[in-house]
Amino acid sequence: MDMAYLIATIVKIVVILLVFSALAGLGTYFERKVLAFMQRRLGPMYVGPYGLLQIAADGIKLFTKEDIIPANVVRPIFKIAPVITAATAFMAAAAIPFMPSFTIGGYEVKPIVSDINIGLLYIFGVMGVGLYGPLLGGMASANKWSLISAARSAAIFISYEVVTGLSILAPVMMVGSLSLIDFNNWQIENGWMVWYQPVAFILFWIAAFAETGRTPFHLVANDHEIIDGFGTEYSGMRWGLFFIGEYANMFFISFVIPLIFLGGFGEGTFIDGLIFLGKMSFFFFFFLWTRAAWPDVRPDQLMWLCWKVLMPIAVLNVVITGIVMM
Amino acid sequence: MFEAISFYLFAFLVIASFWIAVTTSQALYALTALAAGMILISGFYFTLGADFLGAIQIIVYSGAVLALYAFGMMFFDTTREVKEKNPNKMIVGTLAALSTILTVVIVAAPLVSENIVAFYPSVESIGNTQQIGVVLFTKYLVPFEVAAVMLLVAMIAGIVLAGKKMDVSLTKLAEEEIEKKAEELV
Structure with missing residues (x-):
């Protein structure tokens, strides 16, 4: 393994960490603005032009706030739980190609940390580990509401992992590979995956809302109990880490959906790269749009939807794909 | 060199995790250390180039240990120490x-x-996902299918055991109806 590879990898990791930590902050700004415009409000306006410096203000507040650890909590677990959420979100990014490869000064840069040939499995496996963040946070909190919220979020994650896995199985069968680069190349030759697998696309999209814990599946932190679910006992930057994890996950899922279903970055020219970022932005915007437009569903409705509607459809989709492919 | 660094790092972490899992008397520590150890084992698979098994190790065990957390929630106050004999x-x-x-x-x-x-x-030239597929469906076809049947049996048994009285949904009943049901049970 040569030195150039090592340095390039470290640079990529640092860039991804910095960019997406910043984007998570920017994401909260976008979210507040989009929600505000959809509800005929102005949103943040006071700090800076159009409230743009609100992000900095929030950041300063979160970083300087006292990190309170309540009595009776299990201290090490309580402290480590937010780190798990944020860390797993960023670890999943290791197998996502963010842009087509480009050349700087004669050196070809591939904007993917590691093109392992099981990229998809790895991404969803590591994102799945992310559920330990809310779970441990809730269980260590010594607060009954947090515990209930933790149990509920674990149930939702586990159930919707099944839908994610099964819905992605049909496209994987067609492409015959688990690498996102191979998905991209397959779609250059055969056209967008969404025309072959519309059902899988819809199912995966629905499951993405549960994976990231967004409205209408926002039962992780619970609005109708008026408290913040597993995050009730957290303050300052530890709470902020849960937030960064959630937003980073939203961004990464928004990258993965177009990569699998909507042609990715295609041939890899500059225009293609811009179009890819456009697709990603649409999916991110859709997360916010849904939050403005839809109420949360009840936990039992969510389970009903998962096990009695989405999972059978996903299984049927896999079987039909198999029969057609034979 | 990287293999050696990776091996010793993961070896140390895995042994430390399982050491905590066995010796601690705090249920939440034990469960978390177990989960961490199981997930860290995947590091060995990745080092050896068995990417598929590594990812599967993460997916399977992060789900499996979760069942233990559920038991922990039901049987203990997980924030307190367990008195062991x-x-x-x-x-x-x-x-x-x-x-x-x-x-x-x-x-x-x-x-x-x-x-x-x-x-x-x-x-x-062949990825290890394909290689595992080939071996599973040729040499190990019978054990593979037997395992599948066993899982099916377990699933049906689970549904039968847990599915009693699932024809009524408590969330859809009115308050009085729930109280009436409770009285009937007493």
Whole structure:
């Protein structure tokens, strides 16, 4: 393994960490603005032009706030739980190609940390580990509401992992590979995956809302109990880490959906790269749009939807794909 | 060099995790350390180039340990220490040492006699996902199918055991109806 590879990898990791930590902050700004415009409000306006410096203000507040650890909590677990959420979100990014490869000064840069040939499995496996963040946070909190919220979020994650896995199985069968680069190349030759697998696309999209814990599946932190679910006992930057994890996950899922279903970055020219970022932005915007437009569903409705509607459809989709492919 | 760094790092982390899992008397520590250990084992698979098994290890065990968390939630107050009865530390220590030595001997014996041959050596051009598929559906087809049938049996049994009285949904009943049901049960 040569030195150039090592340095390039470290640079990529640092860039991804910095960019997406910043984007998570920017994401909260976008979210507040989009929600505000959809509800005929102005949103943040006071700090800076159009409230743009609100992000900095929030950041300063979160970083300087006292990190309170309540009595009776299990201290090490309580402290480590937010780190798990944020860390797993960023670890999943290791197998996502963010842009087509480009050349700087004669050196070809591939904007993917590691093109392992099981990229998809790895991404969803590591994102799945992310559920330990809310779970441990809730269980260590010594607060009954947090515990209930933790149990509920674990149930939702586990159930919707099944839908994610099964819905992605049909496209994987067609492409015959688990690498996102191979998905991209397959779609250059055969056209967008969404025309072959519309059902899988819809199912995966629905499951993405549960994976990231967004409205209408926002039962992780619970609005109708008026408290913040597993995050009730957290303050300052530890709470902020849960937030960064959630937003980073939203961004990464928004990258993965177009990569699998909507042609990715295609041939890899500059225009293609811009179009890819456009697709990603649409999916991110859709997360916010849904939050403005839809109420949360009840936990039992969510389970009903998962096990009695989405999972059978996903299984049927896999079987039909198999029969057609034979 | 990277292999060596990765191996020793993960070896240390895995042993530390499982050490905590076994020795602590705090249920939440034990569960978390177990989950961490199981997930860290995948590091060895990635080091050895068995990417598929590594990812599967993460997915399967992060889900499996979650079931233990559910038990933890139901049976303990996980934020409190559990009072354990181990009368004799000597017995525990001796048994642990014996089983460790036995495991090392069992694993190291074929290495010493240089008696290891790969039945299906890995092929450079084929990804290891495909290789596992080929082996599973040729040589190990029968065990694979038996495992599938066993899982199916377990699933049906689970549904039958848990599915009693699931025809009514408590969330959809009115308050009085729930109270009436409670009285009927008493």
